[in-house]
Amino acid sequence: MTPTKAPGRGEDTRSALVATGRRVFAHSGYDGASVRRITREAGTNLGAITYHFGSKRGLYEAVLTHVLTPLVDRVGEAAARAGRPIERLGCVVEVFFDYLAANPDLPRLMLQEVAAGRPAPDAVVAIIQRNAMYITGILKEGWADGSLRPGHPLLSALSVVSQPVYMTLMAPLIRQVGGVDLGDPGTRAEAAAHVMAFVRSGLAFASPEAE
Amino acid sequence: MTPTKAPGRGEDTRSALVATGRRVFAHSGYDGASVRRITREAGTNLGAITYHFGSKRGLYEAVLTHVLTPLVDRVGEAAARAGRPIERLGCVVEVFFDYLAANPDLPRLMLQEVAAGRPAPDAVVAIIQRNAMYITGILKEGWADGSLRPGHPLLSALSVVSQPVYMTLMAPLIRQVGGVDLGDPGTRAEAAAHVMAFVRSGLAFASPEAE
DNA sequence: GAATAATTCATACGTTCGTATGAATACCGG
DNA sequence: CCGGTATTCATACGAACGTATGAATTATTC
CATH class of the missing domain: 1.10.10.60 (Homeodomain-like)
Known part of the structure; x- marks a missing residue:
């Protein structure tokens, strides 16, 4: 109403x-x-x-592209910033956490689309592809200058993205199971810091002034 | 009745x-x-x-517990094995990849339950809680003997679990977007190895004979 | 082997679904 | 003001939904 x-x-x-x-x-x-x-x-x-x-499905696909595009745009901005690759990867993690916190609907929409089994609409595939390219671009840069551990581009990108998405998605269950409320901004910041540290350790070579 | x-x-x-x-x-x-x-x-x-x-909902909840229980049982076995904590964490990752590959329905079922917004059934919460305790148990052991980097127990457990789940869940889209087919056993083994290495670097202190 | 319980089965009920249709209403250049 | 286009609106339709009901069938027990 x-x-x-x-x-x-x-x-x-x-x-x-x-x-x-x-x-x-x-x-x-x-x-x-x-x-x-x-x-x-x-x-x-x-x-x-x-x-x-x-049709109803037409609205659904319009919703998907409308909610995905701003996220990928921001990832693109983070990827294009100046700074060391590992720091820009941290920015990507932060962008994901922030955007998903503001739009908790997104992962549900995406995964329901994937779970449906039918191939995703071309527009959606193109947007995801763009997102993957931003992240693998950072990774390859880090491999070139020797600051990142070599690895599979897409799998590494997935490792980065999976944690913000999963934590946002499972937030209700996480609260139910572990009493950790990712809806709370402070807790979410803690989670973002944890993931950034995890990604840093997981992908970068140990650096002298490692935080 | x-x-x-x-x-x-x-x-x-x-x-x-x-x-x-x-x-x-x-x-x-x-x-x-x-x-x-x-x-x-x-x-x-x-x-x-x-x-x-x-009712239909009654069947749904029965399905959830029937598919979750064997996975958590196997995680419990992996957690109870002998060996260093970091290696048992690797076993957990492997258990997840293997079980999810054999039961790709599971993440979709879980996701839909979470996305529905209603609180999860008590039986499901209890199973997830048991799973979290297995993993945090390994972590705390590693913190006690100094082999693992200290961190938030539940967030660290989520970091471990999120990647196998996310990759399994997104497998169709990953194939569409990046041409990587996680349905193929060889590719899946590569992904599992990648995640195990990522978790190892992310959670453990660097060890001399690190593989 | 009859009596009783457990299960299967065919069918009906009321509701809600997505979409189609055509009339009504608002906007706009002339 | 007017004719035409764009949009809104009320309503109708057939299909599919989850569940209820009671008879038919199968299994169990004495």
Whole structure:
């Protein structure tokens, strides 16, 4: 009953549907989210999804690209910064933690898409590919200047990304099981610091002034 | 009412429903999996789920515990083995990779349970808790004998677990994006070795004969 | 072998689903 | 003001959903 945004006309309706769809899809899964609920909570008419996105699935793919793009953009910025490779990898970890904390829906949306078994839409694949290239770019730079332990590019990138994603995803269960609340900013900062240290030790050669 | 010790033919139906439910739930999600499809593919009658598990949700929780328990049991065995803590951590990583490769449904099931937002069933929480205790037990042992870098117990355990789970979960997308097929045993062994080395460097102090 | 319990089965009920349809309403260049 | 396009809206439709119900069948026990 609480419209995410008052739909004035056209573009407003579209963005309200994307915002509401993102929340409802993440919470209930693709099948669990009904067109009726999304349109009602977005303050639009039942037919709005069909009209603007063709179908429920059309809205879903629009939601995916809308939520993935800003994250990968920020990873790209972190990767392009000045500094030693290992420090830029730390920035990537930080970007992931921050963005996922602000958008906890994202991992759920992504993994539900993957779990569905069907091949991901081309747009989504392209975005993920871009993200992988940013990270492997940093890694290769570190291998070239001898500051990072050599290893498999994609697997190393996955090692970096998996921890922020997994911790964000499992946050409710982690609180239930271990009493650690990653929703709390202080605790999340602690987790981010832990992962950054872990990645540093795992990928870099020991450095004299290692923290 | 659900009999706790059903004799005869009933047990076959129960296990057929659990096996089929596990596959279908993992593939289509909770809402996407229909009672009609599960019962049909299990070769049982439409009413069998209601009769044996009370409801669709009852079957779902039975599936979760049935698939989680053997994994945690194996982690417990690995944790109880002789050897240095860092090596037993490597065994845990290996157990995860092997078990998840044989049961790729598991992470999807878990994820959907977490993403649903509702608190996890007590039985599931207890199993996860047991798993966390096995791993933190190894860690604390390593901290006591000085072979492991001190750190947060639960966060360190999450760092270990997150990578096998994430890689298994994202395997289809990883193949689509990077052309790396974790379904192939050789590639999976390479990934396991990578993660074991990563964990070793990330958690242990550098050792003279480090492999 | 009859009585009793356990299980399977066919079917029905009410609900909710995604989408289609066509009328109503708002916007806009002329 | 007007004609046309874009959007919103109310409603309808057929399909699929989870579960309930009671009869039919199979197993167990005396």
